[in-house]
Amino acid sequence: MSGAKPRSAPSSLGRPAAEKVLVDRPDLPNNGLPQPGYTMRLNTPLKISALALLLVGGLLALYAGLFGLPWPSRFELAWDEEVQLHDARIIHVHIKRSYESRQWLSRRDGIRRATDISFDAGPPFGLFSARFQPEDIALIDQKDDVWYFVLVRPAGTKHAGQAPFLKLAPGGQLQEAGREETLPAEFTHWNVMPDTPNPELVAAFNHTQLRLADKLRHWAAYPRDGNDVMRLRPKT
Numbered sequence: 385m386s387g388a389k390p391r392s393a394p395s396s397l398g399r400p401a402a403e404k405v406l407v408d409r410p411d412l413p414n415n416g417l418p419q420p421g422y423t424m425r426l427n428t429p430l431k432i433s434a435l436a437l438l439l440v441g442g443l444l445a446l447y448a449g450l451f452g453l454p455w456p457s458r459f460e461l462a463w464d465e466e467v468q469l470h471d472a473r474i475i476h477v478h479i480k481r482s483y484e485s486r487q488w489l490s491r492r493d494g495i496r497r498a499t500d501i502s503f504d505a506g507p508p509f510g511l512f513s514a515r516f517q518p519e520d521i522a523l524i525d526q527k528d529d530v531w532y533f534v535l536v537r538p539a540g541t542k543h544a545g546q547a548p549f550l551k552l553a554p555g556g557q558l559q560e561a562g563r564e565e566t567l568p569a570e571f572t573h574w575n576v577m578p579d580t581p582n583p584e585l586v587a588a589f590n591h592t593q594l595r596l597a598d599k600l601r602h603w604a605a606y607p608r609d610g611n612d613v614m615r616l617r618p619k620t
Contacts (some may be wrong), residue, residue: 457485462478462591463593469525475524476593478503482496482500483583499520500515514533522576527570530552531551532549532571534548534571580608
């Protein structure tokens with residue numbers, strides 16, 4: 385027995401003395417263990433979404449740089465138009481139409497909401513102005529010192545397609561004609577150019593003086609309805 389090597393006594397935890405025991409070391413990062421490296425990997429759908437967002441952002445930045453920021457929800461088109469009366473006189477009428485945009489990125493695609501007119505109506509009226517909403521103006525004419533204004537009601541509104549007219553007599557105010565009244569027989573055609581075929585094409589006249597020849601040329605190419613012959617039936 386004297387030549388036998390003594391055995392190592394077991395530890396108090398039942399482990400061999402040679403076994404290493406991990407001890408909590410809150411004072412060291414990761415309890416003293418090596419910090420593992422970490423690389424974030426995106427799966428395919430996330431990669432596609434990220435690339436799409438970058439592409440959309442780049443296109444919007446390019447659009448804004450070339451054409452400015454997206455257009456406002458409302459816009460206006462206005463010009464000074466030569467309007468020929470039934471007796472061949474020509475008056476100059478400032479016409480402004482107000483629109484509500486239908487598309488975010490389109491500058492001139494809109495629905496007309498109102499029309500404003502102003503012109504020198506002569507004595508005793510002087511400068512006359514009026515706003516029609518939602519109707520559009522189709523005719524301005526005068527007979528026996530009375531001014532007549534024919535309106536067109538847009539599609540989608542009550543009594544759409546009808547053409548009521550208003551009168552302005554000396555000493556009076558602008559008022560709608562009576563139910564049995566008709567326009568003078570001399571008034572046979574519209575004489576105010578419509579915004580046909582759409583605001584985008586008539587935008588070329590914005591802030592210009594619209595001469596009679598240019599007006600009739602455009603109007604012939606883009607009539608409002610048929611030959612734009614006016615109806616003379618009583619208002620219903």
